[in-house]
Amino acid sequence: ENFPGNVNVKVTYTLTDDNAIRIEFGATTDAKTIINMTNHSYFNLSGNPSQSATDHVLYINASNFTPVDSTFMTTGEIAAVEGTPMDFTTPKPIGQDIDSRDEQSKNGHGYDHNWVLDTKGNANELAAKLSCPSTGIAVEVYTNEPGIQVYAGNFLTGSVVGKNGIAYPRRASVCLETQHFPDSPNKPQWPSVLLEPGQKYRSECIYKFVVEKEESLPS
8 A cells, every 4th residue: 555664553352341342552663654543333222223323322522523524534623513513512312413504514424523532642531422312321432542533324325234134224323433533644733643663553442331221221
């Protein structure tokens, strides 16, 4: 892919005693390069991925996000979420504002954006939380990364068939991708994704699962 050198990558997945999946990314290089790794898992906490996840309630610990243009590319701006459909500082259902007439909702065909986390790299502080009201199951996200990309499955069409022969419809699930901001190599004002020889790249993402209403769990 015409990168300047060789990158050695190690990814470690750990199941913890407190019901979390800890993902640790590490890398070194022998030539100056760029690196920005993430995890692209989809979450539907209802237990029924044949249904939309727009009823899931989302919290994001972020006062700002990075707007995109009509090609899904970040513009370089960092904008406040207050007063926009991008505001998840108070938990709300994903479907509440996903199809608003806001320009960003149109550009992303819903939510497919990066939020600038207020956690400032503190992996002990809650970055985001996704909850399913019908089951009480929730996933909390912790990371040392500056951003989180939230993708609400806007381009799922039912053409992908998963476990038990279930076809995944539009917005059947949600991705919570901890990372540096998209297109950072072309945005020098943003946190750098450059890796130099002798340096070690380290990124951490923790998905911790909790049950908020045990009595509502499916049998």
